Amino acid sequence: MFGKFLVFLGTLGISAIATAAEPTPSTLAAAFGARVGASSPALSPDGTFLVYIAPGAGQLTVAMVMNLADGTTTPITYADGKPLKLRFCGWSAADRLVCLLSGISRVDGDKLAWSRLVAVDADGKHSLPLGSQKASYAVRQNDGEVLDWMAGVDGTVLMSRGNGAERVDTRTGKGVPVKPAVSTGWTDGSGTVRITGIYGTDAKGMLNGKTTFWYRLPGRSEQKLFSHVDGNGNGLSPVAVDGTRNLAYAVQKKDGRRALYSVMLDGTMKTDLVYADPKVDVDSVETIGRHDRVIGLRYVTDKTRIVYFDAGYRALAQSLAKALPKLSDIAFVSASADEKRVLLFAESDIDSGHYFLFDRDTRKLTEVLVPRADLSGMQLSEQRSITYPAADGTLIPAYLTLPPGSTGRHIPAIVMPHGGPAARDVWGFDWLPQFFAQRGYAVIQPQFRGSTGFGEDFEKKNGFLSWPTAIGDVLDAGRWMIAQGIADPDRLGVFGWSYGGYAALQANVVDPALFKAVVAVAPVTDLYRLKADAENFTNARLVAKQVGSGPLREQGSPDHYAARFSAPVLMFHGDQDINVEIVQSRLMDAALHRAGKSSRLIIYPGLDHQLDDSAARTDLLTQADAFFSARLRTAGR
Structure with a gap:
């Protein structure tokens, strides 16, 4: 090392590395x-x-x-x-x-x-x-x-x-x-x-x-x-x-x-x-x-x-x-x-x-x-900065990563909303979109409204209080990929971690037909439970304020609307997660099964929200890849 x-x-003289x-x-x-x-x-x-x-x-x-x-x-x-x-x-x-x-x-x-x-x-x-x-x-x-x-x-x-x-x-x-x-x-x-x-x-x-x-x-x-x-x-x-x-x-x-x-x-x-x-x-x-x-x-x-x-x-x-x-x-x-x-x-x-x-x-x-x-020596993919129009005409910034050497036309694609929601993606090496690009997918990372860094008007309070806007922007990223001819309509999936996992699931409540496969890692699935999990801690009032109350909280809890799902779901969660309790994934998995939908939950014992373990992350990528490949018809790569 x-x-x-x-x-x-x-001056910089680095000898070329032989292609493996x-x-x-x-x-x-x-x-x-x-x-x-x-x-x-x-x-x-x-x-x-x-x-x-x-x-x-x-x-x-x-x-x-x-x-x-x-x-x-x-x-x-x-x-x-x-x-x-x-x-x-x-x-x-x-x-x-x-x-x-x-x-x-x-x-x-x-x-x-x-x-x-x-x-x-x-x-x-x-x-x-x-x-x-x-x-x-x-x-x-x-x-x-x-x-x-x-x-x-x-x-x-x-x-x-x-x-x-x-x-x-x-x-x-x-x-x-x-x-x-x-x-x-x-x-x-x-x-x-x-x-x-x-x-x-x-x-x-x-x-x-x-x-x-x-x-x-x-x-x-x-x-x-x-x-x-x-x-x-x-x-x-x-x-x-x-x-x-x-x-x-x-x-x-x-x-x-x-x-x-x-x-x-x-x-x-x-x-x-x-x-x-x-x-x-x-x-x-x-x-x-x-x-x-x-x-x-x-x-x-x-x-x-x-x-x-x-x-x-x-x-x-x-x-x-x-x-x-x-x-x-x-x-x-x-x-x-x-x-x-x-x-x-x-x-x-x-x-x-x-x-x-x-x-x-x-x-x-x-x-x-x-x-x-x-x-080292692997050909990675360029991460392009782009914008796409949301339904109301607002231009949403995003990053687009295409497979190495790809023309970016009519290929399988993944929408990958970030976690937080008080966060944003940043240009540079990112192991998740780079892996899926290597496997033949176009990946778009939308900086949906609710993301931080773009000012308070863009943040729209946050991605939970304003979830209809944030989730609409995530869906519009997928629709843009199809409209641009990058993704085939029947070869579009969604992958998210933490709030990104919530967005991946809730997007299927709002529009069950767009995505053909859903992967959610450590997702929030029930906003009421998110508030309840904080009740024994001093930040309970802040969490309650972040999530809000009223009909939008119930409508924004994907485990309450499992019957709307048409795409199969794969979830991953560590049982020591304190950012998002594992009960959130268990509630979603149980709700999908009760509704007769396809769902699988993979639990990693002893791991927290980051799944900071090489074997676990390798398993996550392997299983997510196989799941997408079977449903987005990418056999042959």
Whole structure:
């Protein structure tokens, strides 16, 4: 997995990879279904080592440390996934790391997510739990959070622990309390919490969606009001602090879209517009280094766009774009303490991506990790940005992926709505549409109304409250595919995950004739049950508001209308899912069987909403492919 080539910035010489024999359906499913081979990489403070998370058998996760001088790797700790998995590791010193593990367990009848923080040496020795030990293991969901990684010299980090914040020596576990006593917040990058937030609750302790933010003047302990943000997201929401300039960055709506502002933390609260796009929301700020220094912002139109504030990184990004012309989506991921060594990730729609190390002193660019090595050399499909008209004339953005070498005429096709619904698809490599394109399908990913990123008018409250509009847009994506001659009317299927699974099912309630096969992964199927499943949690009021009430809730629950289905249904669900409880799929499956319809539910024991297991994902792709092939008449591919 260590890099195979090294170039000087401005030139790139990669030898062509020999074309392999045409893969079989099973080898394709295994290649695309495999978990990412390297995730959450981070450079050591001195820039000589790299830590990342690698998958093992089943749900096993392993923290690997790579010596960047020779590419050798050492496993330093692991988690078996029953229930904990390693999520990421960061460096508290050049020879010491802090790793986050999380998992799902059943407590008093409810499934709860919980996490733990562990410190370990870079050679795997001297492991030490860092979290608070004041509560019992059964009810202590979270150890805390690293708020500031500090300088990376002595192994000290600022973290929330118990009911407050502490500067913790990760070698001994001993901490020194700091003020204010917070569990989360934004720091100045040097160990001082500058902004904190308090979630609003009602008299019963239920979250109401409102948040109040407070800030501190430099060197002062008292707090001053920063902002109130209401349940609709109106108000200044902080996203980062720049301690060197004594300001915060915050997002706030402008003309119905999220814009980025700078806010002085000197007592004046002087607020200036940094960037606003006339068509889409600002997505996030770009940060780098141990102090999460803000170097730019990100927004997404048809593709991801990054505006760099930092002149040095702007120039570097421009040079990298020339050096890596086939990897057009480039992002800075991590850096050494002095930022002389920078880790970046580069991908495109037809390349699943590479991690590179750039050395500012030598101007050398070295490939260090290939997260999806099984796909190297495979001809992937271009992901085209298109728009199509909805029934009311609104132009809906979408991505269209055709099989490699296909003319895109009269072929089997799949409509693939995204999850969320408070989400959107983003241009770049995507394992699901790429797999089905390899199997001969045209895939359209509609950014239906209810998707985020396009402003509040496009979001239409959300995809549940405004489900008739969102589902109408999904159906119109299929109708457009037929009208364009891309899909034959009798060879059109639909595939969705989470809310996308809901959309796939509900589309067949609205128009039972359009789709000939339905695949839904971890779908919502009953809006009343979705509200009921949240009743024991503090977000119950927010879920109820998101789903709404009245006749549209009943009409928007596909398990109530199973008799309308004409297409066969295949569903997949993990039994440890806490995003969408497995009862949702069971209700749908039972309703379809009672109505005499074709339905099959495949359950993956021990897996959550993401089905983050190579064998399970390979099985999902294999069975979904076979299901579509049998019903969309794709035999022969």
